[in-house]
Amino acid sequence: MSDIFFYLFAALTAGSALAVVFTKNTVASALSLLVSLVGVSALFILLDAFLLAALMVFVYAGAVVALFLFIVMLIDSHGGDRKPFKKATLVSGFLAFALLVLGLASFAKRGAQEVIAFDAPSASVPVGASLRAYGEQLFTTYLLPVQIVGFLLLIAMLGVIVLSKKFEGMEDVK
Amino acid sequence: MTVGLNEYLYLSAVLFAIGFFGVLLRKNTLVIYMCLELMLVASTVALVAFSHFNRTMDGNVFVFFILTVAAAEVAVGLAIIVALFRRRQTIQVEELNALKN
Numbered sequence: 211m212s213d214i215f216f217y218l219f220a221a222l223t224a225g226s227a228l229a230v231v232f233t234k235n236t237v238a239s240a241l242s243l244l245v246s247l248v249g250v251s252a253l254f255i256l257l258d259a260f261l262l263a264a265l266m267v268f269v270y271a272g273a274v275v276a277l278f279l280f281i282v283m284l285i286d287s288h289g290g291d292r293k294p295f296k297k298a299t300l301v302s303g304f305l306a307f308a309l310l311v312l313g314l315a316s317f318a319k320r321g322a323q324e325v326i327a328f329d330a331p332s333a334s335v336p337v338g339a340s341l342r343a344y345g346e347q348l349f350t351t352y353l354l355p356v357q358i359v360g361f362l363l364l365i366a367m368l369g370v371i372v373l374s375k376k377f378e379g380m381e382d383v384k
Numbered sequence: 385m386t387v388g389l390n391e392y393l394y395l396s397a398v399l400f401a402i403g404f405f406g407v408l409l410r411k412n413t414l415v416i417y418m419c420l421e422l423m424l425v426a427s428t429v430a431l432v433a434f435s436h437f438n439r440t441m442d443g444n445v446f447v448f449f450i451l452t453v454a455a456a457e458v459a460v461g462l463a464i465i466v467a468l469f470r471r472r473q474t475i476q477v478e479e480l481n482a483l484k485n
Contacts, residue, residue: 216387220395223456227399227422231406236414243418256390257436262428262447269451274421274458281462282414285469295409303408307401308436316417318390347445359452373463 212279218257223249240278247271258339392433399426413465413475417458425455 226249229242247270254263295303350357401425406419428447435443469475 213387218389220391224395224398224402227402230415230422231409231419236412239415239418243421246422247425253392253395253429254432257432259432259436259444259447262413262432262444262451265451269455270421270425273455277458278414278418279460281466284466285414285423285475293410299409305407306408307405310401310404311397314401315394318393318397321390321393323424343441344445344448347441347472352445352449355449358461359449363452363456366460370463373460373467 214251214258219249219252222246223253236282237279240275240282243278244271244275247275260339261341261344389433389437393430396426396430396433399423399429405475411477413468413477413480417461417465421454421458424450 215244223246226242226245233239233242247266251263251266251271254260254266292354385442400423403419403422406422407416410416410419428450431443431447431450433443435441465475468480472480475481
């Protein structure tokens with residue numbers, strides 16, 4: 211049963227990721243990104259990471275895609291009346307894509323032969339399911355990274371404020 | 385046939401490759417940025433799958449940090465794009481050629 215769900219959501223995620231790349235309209239790209247992220251969070255639920263699935267929807271679907279849509283609204287980029295890409299770019303981009311897929315596939319194939327197979331973890335309690343496990347890890351082993359990340363958020367906020375402020379006496383920068 | 389680690393890794397690789405393809409292909413800076421986000425999300429799928437099949441918490445916690453960094457990165461990146469649009473009146477990469485010549 212969960213296999214069917216995996217293939218369903220994997221197809222949804224990959225298909226809407228392709229739609230992000232190939233649609234001409236920027237708003238349609240952002241909405242396809244939203245669908246793709248919802249598919250990824252469904253895959254997280256299949257992997258028993260319920261907190262991460264919820265965070266994915268809140269942070270990415272709620273904040274990031276909404277921010278993208280705001281910026282698209284703010285910047286009228288005339289995306290509709292010009293070609294989204296050239297044919298030569300398409301060919302060379304597809305070549306690079308094929309090379310990357312080939313490399314990753316050979317990597318995964320070799321790994322599947324040599325690494326011992328993981329047994330199905332359905333018997334025991336899944337580790338990612340409990341909030342307690344996250345709290346214990348975040349406040350013991352990863353305490354310093356948590357503080358650094360908090361500081362990073364502060365710096366990002368200050369950076370955004372500085373970037374979006376209009377400076378009057380800075381003609382020399384131009 | 386049951387879905388194992390390999391299927392999740394293949395999916396992650398495909399998503400990463402699609403994002404990479406989009407970064408190479410598109411000319412609109414906003415869409416390039418969305419494809420970058422797609423690549424980040426692809427790496428989180430691999431991390432959560434590793435964490436689940438290894439029965440450790442480290443991958444999940446790492447995804448937690450990736451989410452935070454991605455949120456900060458999106459905020460700063462979009463602010464840069466807006467500042468760029470204010471100055472140059474365009475966000476198409478073929479017109480942003482100030483470093484050429």
